[in-house]
Amino acid sequence: MLSEKQRQKDREKFLTTRRQFLKLGTAMGGAAGLFALMNKKHTAEAVTSKALGSRVRQLGYEEGWLGTSRIVGPIQRTSEADHGFYLAARGFFGEDAKTQVTRFIPKHPLGGAISSMRTFIATEAAVTGNPAQRKLSIPDPKRMTEHIKKTAKFLKADEVGVGILPSYALYTHRAPPLPKVLYEGSASLEDLTPVVNNHPYVICILVDQNLETMLGSTGYDGISGSQSMMSYLTSGLIACTLAAYIRNLGYSARAHHCANYELALPPALISAGLGEMSRTGESVLHPRLGFRHKAAAVTTDLPLEPDGPIDFGLREFCAKCRKCAEHCPSGAISFEEEQTVYKGYMKWVNSIEKCTQFRVGNRDGSSCGRCMKVCPWNNKEDSWFHSAGAYLASTRSGLAATLLKEIDDMFGYGTEVVEQYRWWLEWPELY
Amino acid sequence: MLSEKQRQKDREKFLTTRRQFLKLGTAMGGAAGLFALMNKKHTAEAVTSKALGSRVRQLGYEEGWLGTSRIVGPIQRTSEADHGFYLAARGFFGEDAKTQVTRFIPKHPLGGAISSMRTFIATEAAVTGNPAQRKLSIPDPKRMTEHIKKTAKFLKADEVGVGILPSYALYTHRAPPLPKVLYEGSASLEDLTPVVNNHPYVICILVDQNLETMLGSTGYDGISGSQSMMSYLTSGLIACTLAAYIRNLGYSARAHHCANYELALPPALISAGLGEMSRTGESVLHPRLGFRHKAAAVTTDLPLEPDGPIDFGLREFCAKCRKCAEHCPSGAISFEEEQTVYKGYMKWVNSIEKCTQFRVGNRDGSSCGRCMKVCPWNNKEDSWFHSAGAYLASTRSGLAATLLKEIDDMFGYGTEVVEQYRWWLEWPELY
Numbered sequence: 001m002l003s004e005k006q007r008q009k010d011r012e013k014f015l016t017t018r019r020q021f022l023k024l025g026t027a028m029g030g031a032a033g034l035f036a037l038m039n040k041k042h043t044a045e046a047v048t049s050k051a052l053g054s055r056v057r058q059l060g061y062e063e064g065w066l067g068t069s070r071i072v073g074p075i076q077r078t079s080e081a082d083h084g085f086y087l088a089a090r091g092f093f094g095e096d097a098k099t100q101v102t103r104f105i106p107k108h109p110l111g112g113a114i115s116s117m118r119t120f121i122a123t124e125a126a127v128t129g130n131p132a133q134r135k136l137s138i139p140d141p142k143r144m145t146e147h148i149k150k151t152a153k154f155l156k157a158d159e160v161g162v163g164i165l166p167s168y169a170l171y172t173h174r175a176p177p178l179p180k181v182l183y184e185g186s187a188s189l190e191d192l193t194p195v196v197n198n199h200p201y202v203i204c205i206l207v208d209q210n211l212e213t214m215l216g217s218t219g220y221d222g223i224s225g226s227q228s229m230m231s232y233l234t235s236g237l238i239a240c241t242l243a244a245y246i247r248n249l250g251y252s253a254r255a256h257h258c259a260n261y262e263l264a265l266p267p268a269l270i271s272a273g274l275g276e277m278s279r280t281g282e283s284v285l286h287p288r289l290g291f292r293h294k295a296a297a298v299t300t301d302l303p304l305e306p307d308g309p310i311d312f313g314l315r316e317f318c319a320k321c322r323k324c325a326e327h328c329p330s331g332a333i334s335f336e337e338e339q340t341v342y343k344g345y346m347k348w349v350n351s352i353e354k355c356t357q358f359r360v361g362n363r364d365g366s367s368c369g370r371c372m373k374v375c376p377w378n379n380k381e382d383s384w385f386h387s388a389g390a391y392l393a394s395t396r397s398g399l400a401a402t403l404l405k406e407i408d409d410m411f412g413y414g415t416e417v418v419e420q421y422r423w424w425l426e427w428p429e430l431y
Numbered sequence: 432m433l434s435e436k437q438r439q440k441d442r443e444k445f446l447t448t449r450r451q452f453l454k455l456g457t458a459m460g461g462a463a464g465l466f467a468l469m470n471k472k473h474t475a476e477a478v479t480s481k482a483l484g485s486r487v488r489q490l491g492y493e494e495g496w497l498g499t500s501r502i503v504g505p506i507q508r509t510s511e512a513d514h515g516f517y518l519a520a521r522g523f524f525g526e527d528a529k530t531q532v533t534r535f536i537p538k539h540p541l542g543g544a545i546s547s548m549r550t551f552i553a554t555e556a557a558v559t560g561n562p563a564q565r566k567l568s569i570p571d572p573k574r575m576t577e578h579i580k581k582t583a584k585f586l587k588a589d590e591v592g593v594g595i596l597p598s599y600a601l602y603t604h605r606a607p608p609l610p611k612v613l614y615e616g617s618a619s620l621e622d623l624t625p626v627v628n629n630h631p632y633v634i635c636i637l638v639d640q641n642l643e644t645m646l647g648s649t650g651y652d653g654i655s656g657s658q659s660m661m662s663y664l665t666s667g668l669i670a671c672t673l674a675a676y677i678r679n680l681g682y683s684a685r686a687h688h689c690a691n692y693e694l695a696l697p698p699a700l701i702s703a704g705l706g707e708m709s710r711t712g713e714s715v716l717h718p719r720l721g722f723r724h725k726a727a728a729v730t731t732d733l734p735l736e737p738d739g740p741i742d743f744g745l746r747e748f749c750a751k752c753r754k755c756a757e758h759c760p761s762g763a764i765s766f767e768e769e770q771t772v773y774k775g776y777m778k779w780v781n782s783i784e785k786c787t788q789f790r791v792g793n794r795d796g797s798s799c800g801r802c803m804k805v806c807p808w809n810n811k812e813d814s815w816f817h818s819a820g821a822y823l824a825s826t827r828s829g830l831a832a833t834l835l836k837e838i839d840d841m842f843g844y845g846t847e848v849v850e851q852y853r854w855w856l857e858w859p860e861l862y
Contacts, residue, residue, distance in 0.1 A: 109679035
């Protein structure tokens with residue numbers, strides 16, 4: 001836990017008012033203009049959000065890699081019981097984390113309300129079932145993939161992608177629901193269920209956590225848990241519905257969402273072309289939404305054409321930027337330039353313990369969300385940063401990444417608090 | 432049921448291709464320009480979507496009226512068992528309707544999938560519960576109302592309004608779930624539960640049924656049921672979550688959605704300022720979304736400040752337009768200019784029997800949605816029609832309404848089929 005003095009110091013980073021923010025916006029506009037002159041030839045293309053797409057490279061599947069993540073040995077599958085919140089519930093992260101882990105979301109009345117709704121889609125009946133006997137013939141998997149994506153968008157997904165399901169994304173075992181684990185004192189191995197899932201494909205769904213809310217929050221307030229739960233609930237319901245639809249077409253399909261997973265989502269998201277692994281070492285960053293999403297998935301044997309992993313220059317960008325590490329109130333994120341080996345692949349290794357302890361124990365709010373807020377990619381699709389960044393980052397130049405980050409810092413971008421977007425009720429006495 | 436010849440004739444109204452539609456769009460732009468010249472003084476204001484708001488009059492609550500609906504005597508509360516689909520299930524609308532009523536949505540694989548998800552939020556645990564013991568003090572109901580609306584929008588409501596709960600909106604009795612009714616052959620009065628609800632306020636939530644999908648559909652295809660269910664499911668989950676949140680604030684709150692209602696929504700929607708009763712006699716038309724929404728509600732004793740009913744000139748518009756009646760494939764909608772007395776209030780009286788029979792028995796699709804599609808108000812917020820219409824309709828001039836409708840007809844607006852938006856799978860052999 002941070003001391004009161006450390007917290008105070010950390011808070012002071014978030015002082016920009018709306019008025020200052022607007023003034024800086026003008027200056028930023030100027031900076032964007034400068035970029036325009038510097039990159040005259042490319043900017044006309046780069047200033048439209050369409051250009052972002054053109055800067056994203058499709059990588060396909062290559063031996064020894066998952067997208068821009070290097071695989072150096074057999075990747076060790078994990079048990080759900082070894083996830084951060086489970087480790088906290090099992091007492092691995094200390095008494096405070098063990099006590100707080102089941103109340104850190106519900107202690108805010110809104111987070112609690114949204115979280116409680118997840119239980120209604122947590123049952124096996126909600127996530128899986130038997131396929132219809134009549135099987136739709138699929139002569140063109142590419143067209144079916146387009147159809148599934150349009151269906152997900154119709155169901156209100158913000159982004160959707162299709163990948164080959166990496167076998168190492170599957171948990172070895174599922175754990176019992178977190179409250180049960182906590183009431184029993186610890187998760188015993190007897191409670192674990194081996195995961196068997198032979199689906200070749202994974203459909204991943206992202207739901208935006210809400211830009212305006214993010215602009216109004218700091219991590220030292222009550223809304224982060226609600227943002228997570230809203231996106232988890234919404235993406236979870238979409239996944240359940242989409243899986244039921246695929247079963248109605250005669251194919252096997254199972255939804256995976258935050259109240260009922262058989263897999264760790266990050267490798268699935270990378271495989272489905274929804275982002276690259278970031279400096280946080282845990283969260284997949286999407287080129288339009290940044291970290292500002294929660295995800296759910298459907299695994300299936302419906303014939304599909306995978307999108308495959310993408311590269312928009314994030315690995316080179318994260319190597320230089322370090323903004324999430326500088327602002328992380330728990331000190332959980334690595335400052336290293338180089339990635340290191342972790343369970344068979346390369347990443348910036350974070351401290352799950354510090355991150356979990358801070359989030360569940362946060363006495364100034366519910367959860368955190370700081371890395372999401374300060375990340376320069378947590379932004380509107382058509383902002384100057386995304387336009388300039390998408391172009392410059394795609395050059396894979398460390399210098400460009402440094403320059404962008406310096407300008408981002410200079411204008412307080414990512415650390416502004418927009419007062420008009422602080423719409424939620426605070427309830428500090430509950431934290 | 433319509434004969435094949437009648438159906439063919441009705442289909443022929445929907446022949447505009449995308450190319451023709453775009454050409455007509457240019458002509459319509461010209462017409463909009465003409466309006467601009469005709470109404471020079473007001474058009475600068477009227478062409479922005481903001482202006483729509485300025486053309487909507489707040490009416491407040493007046494004895495003998497609910498918004499623009501005239502109340503002539505005590506309004507008779509109805510039983511849920513007397514609703515169209517229940518009457519069909521109970522055999523009042525003939526054998527075909529009785530057989531088809533539980534399969535007309537699930538016969539399309541997508542409609543069936545979305546519909547099945549509704550069961551997870553249909554339980555009493557999902558819609559109601561005990562308030563928290565700790566009660567938030569609400570010194571300023573107006574601010575709380577703003578907060579509740581922002582919360583609903585955060586939860587992904589497209590529109591939200593607050594009204595005094597009209598007592599006559601409450602059902603006298605709730606009926607058992609439709610499948611149960613059907614399997615038992617008829618709803619016996621013993622199965623009905625009296626409704627007791629003393630909440631003073633109702634919060635209403637609208638979810639858009641998706642503009643593009645509507646532009647691609649005709650009613651003779653499989654998507655209408657899916658559109659309904661998507662909006663019902665989404666608005667229902669928002670209502671359940673919002674009710675749980677209000678209970679967490681220490682107040683009583685119950686969600687009402689399509690799988691668990693205690694009330695008929697139309698009077699609640701009018702009271703919450705989300706539209707006026709339309710020529711269809713059943714559906715409340717919203718000034719931005721038209722009929723292109725489904726709704727859910729939360730009744731509560733949380734201190735709120737009601738928005739109250741609105742008037743944007745719809746009654747005068749509907750009196751002249753009649754486009755829904757002309758295009759209704761079942762002939763269920765009145766062509767009368769004047770409203771007539773029905774159960775204690777004035778409305779254009781529709782035939783629930785014809786409407787229900789057509790929707791559940793539709794052999795060329797799943798449900799219908801035609802009135803929603805052809806209504807000139809089923810439109811984008813910033814279209815010329817909404818800008819010109821919001822201004823002209825608000826003049827309450829029958830001539831203006833006639834003129835607008837003639838132009839709408841002339842350009843095939845509302846009867847176009849935009850091929851690129853026909854994204855769903857058709858499955859005519861199941862209909």
